[in-house]
Amino acid sequence: MKQPTGGLVERLKDNGLKLTPQRHLICQLIETLPGHPTAEDLYEQATAVMPSMSLKTVYSTLYELAGMGAIRLVNVGTGGFRVESHLEPHAHLVCRSCGQVTDVPVDPVADADLSVLEQFDFVVEQREVIFRGLCRECGLRLSGEGSGS
Amino acid sequence: MKQPTGGLVERLKDNGLKLTPQRHLICQLIETLPGHPTAEDLYEQATAVMPSMSLKTVYSTLYELAGMGAIRLVNVGTGGFRVESHLEPHAHLVCRSCGQVTDVPVDPVADADLSVLEQFDFVVEQREVIFRGLCRECGLRLSGEGSGS
């Protein structure tokens, strides 16, 4: 009923892909790194362990994992997509100042009335809710600056 | 209580910006073109009338209008942002196949319980709801292809 978030390596093999050292490392990093890493984040971490790792391989592996539904690639408008390894429906807080992405562990649309959607003949496969604004640090910092001098 | 969508030119002047022919044209196009045009869409339309128009000027003007809250620039993950001239809160349908962006004239989060957000010390300024899936044409086309031959 609920696929284990911590089984990326198994998912790869189940889908007939070879478990290469590169893929293994990328899977581990995804399961280890907190938050919503970018491809570049993963690349940096990966090259620290395996200097020959190519950025292209990171992208390819992410698309493979996303293609088999093991992760999602979300775009919150901060330039470049981010890896989402929490597959349960949830919302995101995105700071317009520092770009930080935080999980909100509920789906605000869960019990909304979505009957309006019927008229569109649109097959909804997935939904995304983003709250944009300022995180605590950025809120404090910006208001502090504004009143100074 | 409700700023007129059709007053971009006035908004520019109210904010102390000169009403140049370029800005005037871009404002007109935003108010005329249906849907959610990209910067490139506007640039194409603009150069048809004013061939010297620079893409940079389109971008600059869009950021100026967005900065004064006259439009919004939304990123639905189709590569590049789109101009949103309907400022009332509403959701979007985004087709994963053709990229079409359709307005859903309701805000599904409007009467959701957002008390969970309080614990985050995050100042929400704006929210975004996207439904991803397949539009009618793409749904028909893809299922038609799958069953043939």
Next chain:
DNA sequence: TGGTAACAAACAATCGTTGTAAACTAGGTG
């Protein structure tokens, strides 16, 4: 009649991502 501030154009550069081709690797075959 310059002087200057705001603006737009031309064009190079940047960022995130993708295409291409060459090199590598594990698993068969003889």
Next chain:
DNA sequence: CACCTAGTTTACAACGATTGTTTGTTACCA
């Protein structure tokens, strides 16, 4: 083992969207 092959990774060029820089224009005013 020497060879073949499919799958994979790498190096690197190219791409689309956006931005920086520099230079040219324009409106307006002392």
